[in-house]
Amino acid sequence: MDFLIFQAPMLMVQASMDGILLGILFALIAYGMALQWGVMNIINIAQGELVIMGGYIAYFMYLSGIHPAFGVIVSPIIMYFVGWGMYKLVINKVVDKDLFTSILATFGISILAQQLMNFAFGADVVVAQSNFGTTLLFDNTVTLPNAKIFSGAVCVISAIILVIYMRKSKLGRAIRATAQNARAAKILGVDTEKVYAATFGINAALCGIAGACIAITFTLHPYTGLPYTVRSFMIVIIAGLGNLPAVAISGMGLGIFEEWADYLLGTEFRIAAVFSLLVLILVYRRFKLSRKREYLK
Amino acid sequence: MSKNTFLYSGLIILGLAGAFIFPAYKLQMSFLYILIVLAMTWDVQGGQMGYNTFGNILFFGVGMYVASSTQIAMFFSLAEWTDAGGEKTFVHTIPQFFQGFGVGILLAGIIPTIIAGVIGYGILGLRGHYFAICTLALGIAAGEIAGGIEIIGAGQGMTVPVWPKGFGTNASSSQFMYYLSFGLAVVTFITLKWAYSTRFGLVLNAIRDNEDKAEAMGIHTMRYKIIGWMVSAFFVGIAGGLMGHINGYIEPTEIAFAGPTFGVFMVLMAILGGKGTLWGPLVGAVLFHLFKEGFWTYFLGWQYVALGVLIIVIVVYFPEGLMGWLREKYPERFGEVIDEADRKAQVELK
Numbered sequence: 001m002d003f004l005i006f007q008a009p010m011l012m013v014q015a016s017m018d019g020i021l022l023g024i025l026f027a028l029i030a031y032g033m034a035l036q037w038g039v040m041n042i043i044n045i046a047q048g049e050l051v052i053m054g055g056y057i058a059y060f061m062y063l064s065g066i067h068p069a070f071g072v073i074v075s076p077i078i079m080y081f082v083g084w085g086m087y088k089l090v091i092n093k094v095v096d097k098d099l100f101t102s103i104l105a106t107f108g109i110s111i112l113a114q115q116l117m118n119f120a121f122g123a124d125v126v127v128a129q130s131n132f133g134t135t136l137l138f139d140n141t142v143t144l145p146n147a148k149i150f151s152g153a154v155c156v157i158s159a160i161i162l163v164i165y166m167r168k169s170k171l172g173r174a175i176r177a178t179a180q181n182a183r184a185a186k187i188l189g190v191d192t193e194k195v196y197a198a199t200f201g202i203n204a205a206l207c208g209i210a211g212a213c214i215a216i217t218f219t220l221h222p223y224t225g226l227p228y229t230v231r232s233f234m235i236v237i238i239a240g241l242g243n244l245p246a247v248a249i250s251g252m253g254l255g256i257f258e259e260w261a262d263y264l265l266g267t268e269f270r271i272a273a274v275f276s277l278l279v280l281i282l283v284y285r286r287f288k289l290s291r292k293r294e295y296l297k
Numbered sequence: 298m299s300k301n302t303f304l305y306s307g308l309i310i311l312g313l314a315g316a317f318i319f320p321a322y323k324l325q326m327s328f329l330y331i332l333i334v335l336a337m338t339w340d341v342q343g344g345q346m347g348y349n350t351f352g353n354i355l356f357f358g359v360g361m362y363v364a365s366s367t368q369i370a371m372f373f374s375l376a377e378w379t380d381a382g383g384e385k386t387f388v389h390t391i392p393q394f395f396q397g398f399g400v401g402i403l404l405a406g407i408i409p410t411i412i413a414g415v416i417g418y419g420i421l422g423l424r425g426h427y428f429a430i431c432t433l434a435l436g437i438a439a440g441e442i443a444g445g446i447e448i449i450g451a452g453q454g455m456t457v458p459v460w461p462k463g464f465g466t467n468a469s470s471s472q473f474m475y476y477l478s479f480g481l482a483v484v485t486f487i488t489l490k491w492a493y494s495t496r497f498g499l500v501l502n503a504i505r506d507n508e509d510k511a512e513a514m515g516i517h518t519m520r521y522k523i524i525g526w527m528v529s530a531f532f533v534g535i536a537g538g539l540m541g542h543i544n545g546y547i548e549p550t551e552i553a554f555a556g557p558t559f560g561v562f563m564v565l566m567a568i569l570g571g572k573g574t575l576w577g578p579l580v581g582a583v584l585f586h587l588f589k590e591g592f593w594t595y596f597l598g599w600q601y602v603a604l605g606v607l608i609i610v611i612v613v614y615f616p617e618g619l620m621g622w623l624r625e626k627y628p629e630r631f632g633e634v635i636d637e638a639d640r641k642a643q644v645e646l647k
Contacts, residue, residue, distance in 0.1 A: 043426055093613045099426040100349040104564065105612045111557065112605025226437070233430055268452070272441035278434040282427055283419040290422060 014142045015259035021148040021217075023255025025210050027248045028155045029228055030235035031162070032206035038241040039179040039199045040095055045106040046086075047232055048225030049113040050204050054079050054211025055220045056121050059128045062215070068128035071212035072154050076205035083204025087197045095196060110225060117222040130216040151213030158209050162202070163244060175199055227271055234278045237285070312479045316472055323471045327543050329586045330478040334485045334536040335559065336566035336578035338529040341489065343564065344572030345498065346525055347505030348421065352432025354560035355439045356409035356530040357537040358553035362449055364405035364538030365457045365547060368397030379450040391461045398458075398542075405538030406531045413530035417523035424508075433556065440554030454548035457541050474543050481539065485532045490575055492528070501525055505573075561608070562589075569611055571620025580619055 033047055044050075057078055058071025090109060094102045132146035166172035177185040178195045186192050214220065235254060239246035254274075261273035312330075316323050335357070342348045369378050373387045381387070389397065416435075423431055444452040460470035492498055500521045503511040512518050541547050551558075562585065570581020588607070592600045611618075617625070 043430070090609055090613060097616070100429055101612055101616060103349075103426060103429055104568075105609055107561065108605045108608030108612065110605075111561075111601055111608065115599075115601040115605065230430075230434055230437075237427070266445070268445040269441070272438050272445065275434040275438035275441065279420075279431055279438060282423055282431040282434075285427075286419065286422040 010138065010142060011263060012260070013138070015263050016256050017137075017142060017144060018148070019256030019259035020252045021144070021152045021255070022259065023252030024152045024155045024248070025213055025217075025251075026228075026231050026235060026254055027251025028159060028206055028210045030232035030239070030247050030251055031159060031244065032203035033229075033232040034236045034239070034241050034247060035175075035206075036199055036203045037236060039175055040091075040196050041099065042091065042095065042102045043099060043106070043233065044203070045103055045229055046110040046113055046225070047203075047207060048228035048230075049110045049117070050079060050083065050207035050225075051211040051214065051228045052220060052222065052225045053082065053113065053117065054204075054208030055215035056117060056211075057208065058212035058215035059121070059126055059220060062128035068130055068212070068216050069132075069150065071128070071215060072151075072158075072209050075208040075212040076158075077208075079208030079211075080201040080205040083207075084197050084201040086204070087200040091200060092193070092196065110229075114222050114225065121220075121222065123222060125219045125221045127219050128215045132216075145217065147216045151217050154209065154213055158206070159244070159248075162206070171195070171198055227274060230275060230278055234274075234281060238281065309483065312483070313476075315479075316475045320468070323468075323475045324543065325586075325590060327471070327475045327478045327539075329582065330475075330482040331536050331540050331543070332562065332566060332586055333482045333579055333582040334478075334532055335563040336570070336582040337482075337485055337489055338532045338536075339563040340567045340572055340574075340578045341501070341525050341529045343567055344574070344577070345493065345501040345505060346522065347508075348522070349429045349564070350432040351429060351556065351560055351564065352420075352435040353529055353533050353563060354436040354554055354556055355432075356413065356533040357540070357559060358436075358439060358443065358549070358555075359409045359412060360405035360534030360537030361541040361547055361553045362443065363408050363534070364398075364401035365455065365541050366449060367401035367404050368394075368458050371397045371400065376448050379448065379453075379455045387458075389458050389461055391464045394458060394461045394464075402535055402538045406535045409530040409534030409537075410527045413526045414523055417526045418519065421519065421522040421526060433560075436554055436556045436560055440550040440556065443549040443554060450547070452549060454546060454552070457545050457547060459545070474539060478536075478539050478543070481532070481535055486579070488528070488532075493575060497521065497524070561604075565608060565611065568616065568618055571618030571622070571624070574618075574620040574624075577618055577620035584619070 029047065029051055033044065036042055036044060054071075054075040057075040058068045061071050061074060062068040086109065090105055091102070094105045130147045130150075132150060135144045135146055135149065136142070137144060166176065174185070174190045174195050175198065177188070177190055178192050178199075182192050185195075231254060235247055235250045238250040254277075257277065258270060258274060262270045265273060315326055319326065335353070339350070339353055342350045342353070366375055368389075369375050369387075372389060372393050378387055420428070420431055420435070443449065449455055460473075465473075493501075500511070500516055500518070503514075503516065504518050504522065508518055537553070541553075544552060547553050554560075566581040566585045567578040568581070569585055570579065571577030589600075592603050596603065615622075623630070
C-alpha cells in the first residue's frame with residue numbers, strides 16, 4: 001500500500017490533476033461560505049445540500065433532454081431564489097443570535113432538504129452524462145475527462161465575475177460595507193436586510209454553479225451534502241475570510257490531499273480522511289494560537 | 298422538601314414498576330432511559346459549560362463497540378465472529394455471557410473516559426463554533442473509520458451476543474436491559490445533581506458565563522472542562538454499551554456513530570427541555586421520545602422531514618426550552634428572587 005506511490009508514479013500525477021480540478025470546485029463553494037460567514041456571521045451547515053440541490057437541477061434538465069452543461073446557467077438562477085427564500089423564512093431570525101443557534105437551525109434545514117430531495121429524486125446515485133469525451137496527456141498515461149476541465153473553467157470564470165461584481169457594483173459595495181460594520185452601513189442608508197438576503201442568494205447561486213458542475217463530473221446523492229459543508233468550512237478556516245487567492249490555493253490543496261488519500265488509503269477512508277484532517281487542522285490551530293497567547297504573556 | 302421526596306420516590310416507583318405496568322413497552326422505555334442519559338450528559342457541556350458539542354456520539358459508538366467486542370473476544374475469536382455473518386453460530390454459556398457482559402460494560406465506561414481525557418486537551422481548547430464543527434467532524438470521522446476496520450465487521454456491522462438460552466423466561470432479557478438502563482439513568486441523574494451542587498458545577502457555570510474571567514480568577518478551566526467531558530463520556534459510553542445489547546446489532550454509521558440521529562437527538566432534547574437546568578434534559582427527553590415514537594409509527598417516511606422542521610422551530614422560536622419558559626414565568630418556583638423595582642425599571646426601558 002505504502003509503495004503504491006513508487007510503483008505507479010503516473011497515478012499520482014493523475015491524482016494531482018484530478019485533485020486540482022476538484023479543488024477549484026471546493027474553492028468556489030468555500031468562497032460562498034466565506035461570503036456569508038463574513039457578512040452575516042452565519043455558518044451554514046446546509047451549504048452542501050444547496051450544492052446537491054443545484055446538481056439535481058442540472059440532472060433534471062438532463063432528464064428532460066437538455067444538455068446538462070446548461071445547468072451552470074440555469075441552476076444558479078433558481079438557486080438564488082432558493083437561497084433568498086431560505087433567508088426570508090429562517091435565517092433572518094437567527095442572524096443576530098449566537099453562532100450555535102445558526103449552526104443548529106441550518107442543520108435542521110439540511111436534514112429537511114436531504115429528505116425532500118430523497119422524495120423528489122429517489123435515493124439512487126445519479127449522474128448527468130455530458131458526453132464531452134476525454135483528453136489524454138503524457139503518452140496516454142493520464143486521462144482527464146473534458147467535463148472536469150469544463151467545470152474547472154466554469155468555476156474560475158464565475159469566481160472572476162463575482163470578484164469584479166463585488167468590486168464594481170453598488171450591491172457589491174453594500175455587501176462589503178455591511179461585512180465591515182453592519183450598524184454603520186445601516187446608518188449610512190444601506191438596507192442591510194436586503195443585503196443579507198442578497199448575500200445568501202449569491203451564496204446559494206455559487207453552490208448552484210458548483211452543484212451543476214458536480215452533476216456532470218461526479219455523482220449526486222441526496223445524503224452526500226455534509227462532506228461539502230465540511231470541506232468548505234475547512235478551506236475557509238485555513239484561508240481566512242475574504243482572501244480569495246488563499247481560498248483557491250487551499251481548495252486545490254484539499255482536492256489533491258483527498259485524491260491522494262483516495263489512492264493511498266483506499267476509497268473507504270476518503271471521507272474519514274477529510275473529516276480527520278479537519279479535526280487535526282483545528283487542533284493544530286488551537287495549539288498555534290495558544291502558543292501565541294503565551295508569547296504575549 | 299417533602300414535596301421533592303414525594304416526587305423522587307414517585308418517579309422511582311414508576312420506573313421500577315414500569316416493566317410490569319406496560320410490559321409491551323419495555324423496549325421503548327429502555328430507549329427512553331438511554332435518551333435521558335444522552336440528553337443529561339450533553340447538558341453538562343452544552344448547557345452548563347456552554348460548549349455545544351456534537352461529538353458525544355463518539356463515546357456512544359466507542360462504548361457500543363467496546364462492550365460487545367469485549368464480550369465476544371473474551372471467549373471467542375472476534376475476527377471469526379464477524380466473519381461468520383450468521384452462518385456459524387457461537388453461543389455464550391450463561392456464566393460466560395454475564396462475565397463478558399459485566400467486563401464489557403465496565404470497559405465501555407472506562408475506555409471512552411480515557412479517550413475523552415486524551416483528546417480533551419486538544420479539542421476543548423477550541424471555542425464557540427470551531428468547537429461545534431470540530432466535534433461534528435470527530436463523530437463522523439469515527440463512524441467512517443469504524444466502517445473501514447475489518448475486525449469489527451467494517452461497514453456491515455456486527456451482531457451482539459444473544460441472551461443465553463435457558464436463563465429465565467423469554468421476557469427476562471428485555472427486563473434485564475430495562476432495569477439496567479433505568480439504573481443508569483438514575484445514577485446519572487444523582488451524580489449530576491450532586492456534581493452541580495458542588496464547586497464543580499459552579500466552575501462549569503463560570504466557564505459558560507465568561508471563560509476568560511474565570512481563568513483570570515485563578516481557575517484551571519481546562520482541567521474542569523476535561524473532567525466534565527470525561528464524566529459525560531463515562532455515562533454515554535455505558536449507555537452505548539447497553540444500547541448495543543438492546544438493539545442486538547451494531548452498524549457503524551447508522552447506529553453506533555449515528556450523528557444525524559442520536560447525535561442530534563441529544564442536542565435537541567436538551568434544548569427542548571431547557572438547557573442549563575437539571576430537569577430540562579429529562580423532561581425534553583420524555584417529550585421528544587413521545588413525539589419521535591408517534592411520528593416514526595404513524596408517519597413513517599416523513600419522520601426526517603418532521604425532525605428537520607422540529608429542529609428549526611425549536612431553535613428559532615423556542616430556544617429557551619420548556620424549563621426556561623417556566624423559569625421566566627414563575628421565577629419564584631426556581632428559587633430566584635426578583636427585585637420588583639428593578640423589573641419595573643427594565644420594563645419601562647423597553
